[in-house]
Amino acid sequence: MESREKTKESLLEGLGEGVRFNVPLAPYTSFRIGGPADFFFEALSPWELIKAVSVSRSLGIEFFILGGGSNILVSDAGFRGLVIKNGCAALLTNGDNPGVQSGFSLNELVDKTAELGLSGLEFLAGIPGTVGGAIFGNAGAFGKSIGDLLERAVVFDPDRGLETVDRDYFEFGYRSSKLKRNGEILISTSFRLEKKTAEEVKREAEEIRTLRREKHPQNQGSIGCFFKNIKEKGKTIPVGRLLEQVGAKKMAVGNAAVFDRHANIIVNRGGAKASEVRELAGMLRDRVREKFGFVLEPEVVFLGEEPDAT
Ligand SMILES: Cc1cc2nc3c(=O)[nH]c(=O)nc-3n(C[C@H](O)[C@H](O)[C@H](O)COP(=O)(O)OP(=O)(O)OC[C@H]3O[C@@H](n4cnc5c(N)ncnc54)[C@H](O)[C@@H]3O)c2cc1C
Known part of the structure; x- marks a missing residue:
């Protein structure tokens, strides 16, 4: 790898003045936790995004695609x-199948499609982040997932280039998609939605948002459910319930604490460190393994090295 100064110069040469250095990542995440990125670039078009990936690969530096930062825990070291x-x-609205670039806000998409009287995405109302992050993790709620509605998409593979694919390509599963395994990047996508009245769709989305406001932290940093629910013999075991039974709601490490209304959510009470979150998550995992024998799998994505990883 080139020296840091040389890398800086090459990045400026390849991507222009938009490249920034030593950028704190905490403000870019809903957890408000994490150290700096050595290099940071905001891509405002698919071509800039592809260019950034290509430049970073040619310089031999790792890259990370950041959406809304609502499902990542960035390490304290950055x-x-x-x-x-x-x-x-x-956003391109064309009849019943809106097309959208992957950096578009999921919540805004719910509102835009509601205005157009297009139904299907309402169950995602209130989930923060971008369309790209949602497809990556097959985001969902109330037994439904975003992948069910995907029609076609354009993905970018750094070796193969751009490709138009359909729903089956993603091999969607519970909180998973092929993008999690192959490192491809979602560029844009379209959804198959149904026609209803705008009032109906808006009402449904608002009801979902109200339900969420009761269950999710409003004023504290969080990244939603920390662990995946357990799927066993065709049944879903909600991890929140297991965690409640091991006394999770009273647990905290430093400023990282379990949310008092949902045992599978960790909140940042203010100034929490990634190491505190990881320690708390490790304790929760151990307790569930000891009491129930299940090994919990994180739903969240970890970015950066953490010396004291759990
Ligand atoms: C209060 C709260 C409630 C939540 N409720 C839910 C819920 O009900 N259901 C649910 O599923 N999730 C929920 N989440 C988690 C989170 O909002 C979702 O997982 C969301 O879809 C993540 O999107 P993002 O853009 O923020 O992704 P990020 O956090 O930015 O990134 C997550 C991963 O996606 C990858 N990624 C992002 N964009 C792309 C792209 N274009 N191509 C390839 N990879 C990409 C990133 O590299 C990273 O690995 C909640 C979070 C919070 C804070």
Whole structure:
């Protein structure tokens, strides 16, 4: 790898003045936790995004695609590569199948489609982040997932280039998609939605938002459910319930604490460190393993090295 100064110069040469250095990542995450990225670039078009990936690969530096930062825990030491913030956020409405770039806000998409009287995405109302992050983790709620509605998409593979694919390509599963395994990048996508009245769709989305406001932290940093629910013999075991039974709601490490209304959510009470979150998550995992024999799997994505990883 080139020296840091040389890398800086090459990045400026390849991506222009938009590249920034030593950028704190905490403000880019809903957890408000994490150290700096050595290099940071916001891509405002698919071409800039592809260019950033290509430049970082040619320089031999790691890259990370950042959406809304609502499902990542950034380490206290930060990230030694290039964070590419996905700012590609165009929406194309064409009849019943809206097309959207992957940096578009999921919540805004719910509202825009509601205005157009297009139904299907309402169950995602209130989930923060971008369309790209949602497809990556097959985000969902109330037994439904975003992947069910995907029609076609454009993905970018750094070796193979751009490809148009359909729903089956993603091999969607519970909180998983092929993107999690192959490192491809979602550029844009379209959804198959149904026609209803705008009032109906808006009402449904608002009801979902109200339900969420009761269950999710409003004023504290969090990244939603920390662990995946357990799938066993065709049944879903909600991890929140197991965690409640091991006394999770009273647990905290430093400023990282379990949310008092949902035992599978960790909140930042103010100034929490990633190491505190990881320690708390490790304690929760151990307690569930000891009492129930289940090994909990994180739903969240970890970015950057953590010396005292659990
Ligand atoms: C209060 C709260 C409630 C939540 N409720 C839910 C819920 O009900 N259901 C649910 O599923 N999740 C929930 N979440 C978690 C989170 O909002 C979702 O997982 C969301 O879809 C993540 O999107 P993001 O853009 O923020 O992704 P980020 O956190 O930015 O990134 C997550 C991962 O996606 C990858 N990624 C992002 N964009 C792309 C792209 N274009 N191509 C390839 N990879 C990409 C990133 O590299 C990273 O690995 C909640 C979070 C919070 C804070």
